[in-house]
Amino acid sequence: MGTRTPREAWIDAGLRALATGGPDAVRIESLARALGVTKGGFYGYFTDRGALLVEMLDAWEQRSVTDVIATFERESGSVLARATRAADLTFSEELLPVDLAVRDWARRDPAVAERLRRVDNQRMGLLRSAFGSAFPDEAELEARCLLAFSAAIASHLIAADHAQHSREEVLLRAAELLFPPADDG
Amino acid sequence: MGTRTPREAWIDAGLRALATGGPDAVRIESLARALGVTKGGFYGYFTDRGALLVEMLDAWEQRSVTDVIATFERESGSVLARATRAADLTFSEELLPVDLAVRDWARRDPAVAERLRRVDNQRMGLLRSAFGSAFPDEAELEARCLLAFSAAIASHLIAADHAQHSREEVLLRAAELLFPPADDG
Amino acid sequence: MGTRTPREAWIDAGLRALATGGPDAVRIESLARALGVTKGGFYGYFTDRGALLVEMLDAWEQRSVTDVIATFERESGSVLARATRAADLTFSEELLPVDLAVRDWARRDPAVAERLRRVDNQRMGLLRSAFGSAFPDEAELEARCLLAFSAAIASHLIAADHAQHSREEVLLRAAELLFPPADDG
Amino acid sequence: MGTRTPREAWIDAGLRALATGGPDAVRIESLARALGVTKGGFYGYFTDRGALLVEMLDAWEQRSVTDVIATFERESGSVLARATRAADLTFSEELLPVDLAVRDWARRDPAVAERLRRVDNQRMGLLRSAFGSAFPDEAELEARCLLAFSAAIASHLIAADHAQHSREEVLLRAAELLFPPADDG
DNA sequence: CATGAATGAGCCTTCATTCAT
DNA sequence: AATGAATGAAGGCTCATTCAT
Numbered sequence: 089m090g091t092r093t094p095r096e097a098w099i100d101a102g103l104r105a106l107a108t109g110g111p112d113a114v115r116i117e118s119l120a121r122a123l124g125v126t127k128g129g130f131y132g133y134f135t136d137r138g139a140l141l142v143e144m145l146d147a148w149e150q151r152s153v154t155d156v157i158a159t160f161e162r163e164s165g166s167v168l169a170r171a172t173r174a175a176d177l178t179f180s181e182e183l184l185p186v187d188l189a190v191r192d193w194a195r196r197d198p199a200v201a202e203r204l205r206r207v208d209n210q211r212m213g214l215l216r217s218a219f220g221s222a223f224p225d226e227a228e229l230e231a232r233c234l235l236a237f238s239a240a241i242a243s244h245l246i247a248a249d250h251a252q253h254s255r256e257e258v259l260l261r262a263a264e265l266l267f268p269p270a271d272d273g
Numbered sequence: 274m275g276t277r278t279p280r281e282a283w284i285d286a287g288l289r290a291l292a293t294g295g296p297d298a299v300r301i302e303s304l305a306r307a308l309g310v311t312k313g314g315f316y317g318y319f320t321d322r323g324a325l326l327v328e329m330l331d332a333w334e335q336r337s338v339t340d341v342i343a344t345f346e347r348e349s350g351s352v353l354a355r356a357t358r359a360a361d362l363t364f365s366e367e368l369l370p371v372d373l374a375v376r377d378w379a380r381r382d383p384a385v386a387e388r389l390r391r392v393d394n395q396r397m398g399l400l401r402s403a404f405g406s407a408f409p410d411e412a413e414l415e416a417r418c419l420l421a422f423s424a425a426i427a428s429h430l431i432a433a434d435h436a437q438h439s440r441e442e443v444l445l446r447a448a449e450l451l452f453p454p455a456d457d458g
Numbered sequence: 459m460g461t462r463t464p465r466e467a468w469i470d471a472g473l474r475a476l477a478t479g480g481p482d483a484v485r486i487e488s489l490a491r492a493l494g495v496t497k498g499g500f501y502g503y504f505t506d507r508g509a510l511l512v513e514m515l516d517a518w519e520q521r522s523v524t525d526v527i528a529t530f531e532r533e534s535g536s537v538l539a540r541a542t543r544a545a546d547l548t549f550s551e552e553l554l555p556v557d558l559a560v561r562d563w564a565r566r567d568p569a570v571a572e573r574l575r576r577v578d579n580q581r582m583g584l585l586r587s588a589f590g591s592a593f594p595d596e597a598e599l600e601a602r603c604l605l606a607f608s609a610a611i612a613s614h615l616i617a618a619d620h621a622q623h624s625r626e627e628v629l630l631r632a633a634e635l636l637f638p639p640a641d642d643g
Numbered sequence: 644m645g646t647r648t649p650r651e652a653w654i655d656a657g658l659r660a661l662a663t664g665g666p667d668a669v670r671i672e673s674l675a676r677a678l679g680v681t682k683g684g685f686y687g688y689f690t691d692r693g694a695l696l697v698e699m700l701d702a703w704e705q706r707s708v709t710d711v712i713a714t715f716e717r718e719s720g721s722v723l724a725r726a727t728r729a730a731d732l733t734f735s736e737e738l739l740p741v742d743l744a745v746r747d748w749a750r751r752d753p754a755v756a757e758r759l760r761r762v763d764n765q766r767m768g769l770l771r772s773a774f775g776s777a778f779p780d781e782a783e784l785e786a787r788c789l790l791a792f793s794a795a796i797a798s799h800l801i802a803a804d805h806a807q808h809s810r811e812e813v814l815l816r817a818a819e820l821l822f823p824p825a826d827d828g
Numbered sequence: 829c830a831t832g833a834a835t836g837a838g839c840c841t842t843c844a845t846t847c848a849t
Numbered sequence: 850a851a852t853g854a855a856t857g858a859a860g861g862c863t864c865a866t867t868c869a870t
Contacts, residue, residue: 195429
């Protein structure tokens with residue numbers, strides 16, 4: 089996984105570097121080293137470092153949207169269950185660090201911001217459809233979805249300790265607050 | 274504010290560069306240009322680029338914790354009102370972009386992560402004390418505070434649109450969900 | 459004309475590049491692009507970039523001397539008329555830029571200079587035979603021929619304006635000075 | 644001569660490289676080697692390789708026009724004698740190879756062509772004023788000057804032999820044809 | 829043969845760092 | 850202390866060349 093065509097190998101290596109060190113860490117030379125080839129070969133596949141960055145973002149957007157949506161639609165079960173599986177994919181160990189890196193990158197590159205907007209709109213759409221039935225008040229639904237999305241992201245960016253609880257416990261409790269289990273107390 | 278001693282001028286310029294472009298953008302040469310001096314002079318104040326980064330983080334931690342806490346304690350009014358003013362300071366136009374940059378940086382540098390932990394713990398402490406009286410259940414309080422903190426940060430990192438509502442409206446509604454105003458006037 | 463054998467296609471493409479950008483512009487990669495093939499194929503025909511340059515010069519010398527002389531001898535009419543047609547060929551839109559490029563190249567490569575010497579001697583020979591009958595004084599003939607040859611070349615290298623006259627007019631007048639038309643009709 | 648400020652040293656080294664190998668031979672690294680410094684230092688003086696080329700052309704234009712004109716006007720003697728000294732300067736061992744290189748360069752770079760036009764116009768002006776009195780017919784004067792200028796340049800680009808005569812002899816004879824000594828037949 | 833892929837050398841450029849003044 | 854100058858390492862890109870298929 090990760091080395092089908094050499095072209096994709098460069099892209100995957102680039103995404104790994106992006107996840108680890110941000111866009112500045114996407115250096116042709118170090119990717120080449122990681123792939124066990126020489127940097128010159130890169131230019132057989134991409135015209136430019138910039139072209140690689142663009143294709144990395146293309147791949148990221150594809151995986152983050154198209155693939156995730158496809159998962160959502162292919163899966164069976166309740167909307168909630170399917171959205172959960174889509175979220176698991178989105179925040180998988182592989183995609184999550186890229187996601188965080190792209191968010192930071194988007195703060196300084198409008199083209200990246202535009203892609204992120206497309207991706208985030210899809211994700212919010214998924215959230216809305218997952219929980220829509222439970223909250224007829226549109227504004228309330230939107231607020232709960234944004235809070236959920238925020239927690240999903242920021243929990244990887246906030247370093248605070250929670251004394252007697254683990255982060256997972258706190259997040260679980262937060263989920264219950266946002267989307268209380270349907271039935272009875 | 275911004276240019277007291279030349280030493281602080283370098284640090285401030287460094288924080289501005291960090292806010293705008295991340296740690297890789299903290300380049301001695303461009304800071305010197307921004308300060309209107311030659312880069313050689315830098316080494317009269319710092320042994321090293323690394324030393325500047327450390328001192329930038331020192332300054333950031335100082336401003337983000339000590340100054341904010343001092344504000345909190347100096348101010349008068351309800352705990353909530355004082356915490357709000359502290360939060361306004363924390364997420365001021367000046368400190369916020371540095372905050373976001375540091376969060377991203379912390380993902381790849383353990384020393385930065387450790388500082389962030391100290392800062393975030395202080396902030397969570399402020400949140401807890403602001404809303405503690407309203408939520409006797411400790412776990413619930415923690416969950417609400419984490420959600421609030423997450424929203425404060427992630428709202429700057431999420432690019433989704435909200436159709437008929439503005440982001441501010443959605444955030445306001447979220448705040449009401451998390452910390453409902455006391456039901457009487 | 460231009461793409462008989464692939465071998466000649468490379469040579470022709472090389473000469474075009476030489477004419478346009480000098481010897482440094484004769485790059486295997488760009489010739490391959492121009493020919494719509496991959497650069498690897500080049501080495502099926504030539505051992506080396508140097509070998510191509512040599513063969514380009516061979517072709518140029520052939521076309522500039524043998525072909526021109528053949529034209530001169532094949533044509534009918536007065537010596538002058540035949541020499542004029544030979545000159546037209548030499549300074550055709552196709553051969554002229556190569557000629558100028560070779561002259562510059564010859565300044566820094568003795569092997570090229572030697573070829574140029576052979577070519578220029580043939581041309582001066584043609585000039586001498588064209589105008590020899592009109593100027594019995596050998597030294598004077600030589601001077602007139604050199605001036606004519608110089609003008610033919612340098613007029614493409616001199617950028618001066620001529621106020622009320624066009625370059626063509628000035629050259630025509632120069633030709634009359636060098637080789638005055640027989641004084642009768 | 645050639646090493647006043649380091650800035651001028653780079654320019655002079657660049658002009659030497661241009662004269663010897665054309666614009667492509669103006670390589671920062673080899674100039675640095677020739678100057679006994681490292682290439683990195685170059686960027687303290689010029690923003691760019693392109694900036695060096697521009698300044699080289701500035702210097703060449705200055706030396707070829709301003710300096711030559713100044714010589715012409717400062718000198719005493721007949722117009723012809725002064726023009727001769729200006730020409731000697733123009734075609735000095737130092738300036739001539741640069742002149743030839745610039746001519747070739749001008750064929751492929753419009754900005755260079757424009758500079759050459761300015762320079763050549765000045766030179767033709769000098770020639771006209773040197774010989775103007777002898778040839779009242781303007782068109783004839785122009786033709787003779789162009790022939791003279793052409794010979795001055797092309798004699799360095801034409802490789803033909805002249806059998807019993809040397810190139811210098813032929814050129815001398817050519818000069819007499821173009822500008823016959825005033826006195827007796 | 830021709831292609832796809834890769835190599836390695838060379839060049840331009842940036843930048844942290846040093847040092848004499 | 851601050852400047853001007855230089856260094857050296859690194860990274861982006863081009864290109865001649867090789868080689869397996």
